[in-house]
Amino acid sequence: MAPGAEVTTKKEVNRGAWTPEEDRKLAEVIEVHGAKRWKIIAAKAGLNRCGKSCRLRWLNYLRPNIKRGNISDQEEDLILRLHKLLGNRWSLIAGRLPGRTDNEIKNYWNSHLSKKIKQKEIKQHGGSMREGSKSQKTGQVEQVNVEVREESTSNNEVEDSKVRDNVDEFFDFSNEDPLNFDWVCQFLQLDDSSKFHSL
DNA sequence: AACGACTACAACCGCTCTGCC
DNA sequence: GGGCAGAGCGGTTGTAGTCGT
16 A cells, blocks of 8 residues: 555554655754754644654754765674674664664665675585575575674573673763774774684 | 666554553 | 563565666
């Protein structure tokens, strides 16, 4: 069913693509009231949208300093490495890519990088995947997650929790300048032997 | 030109987490 | 401690655009 064309209900809310007019109204209200209490923002903006939808629109498209499109090689490499480390924790990954949103990275992963990895695996396994994917939809991603889990669970559960704590600690960057790229350069230098480097 | 298949991505949904009363 | 509302997250869907036939 096309968005906006759904069966009329008593309390119908707008769905589907945002119009420039809606964007403008939302930005104006957020400028005045701040980016919180989304239900109230939606009401004040006079938008027939739910708060959730307003929040998503702001975070992914209207927020200042958002980069759109053109993910660089460096960023792509970074996403691959971080995904290997973290799995599908898109918000954490996005937090390490200034101007990028979790939604954008997730989409980029699903449409570009998961394919690259799949192709690479096909090359490595001579075109035959030993383990059939349990999930048709998330097969590729799951395969990589298994690798991550296997690496970090090599000892025992205590060690595993340590690893997880360290990862969380590593990704606690609340005190850092989000636009600082120095750590990226350091991170990229850490693992020159990364198997994804040649992708 | 027409049509179907494929791709990319914006947006929604359902669930969990967190803070407040 | 329990219930509630708001916020956040990851998974999934819908559709416009592109490409191949």
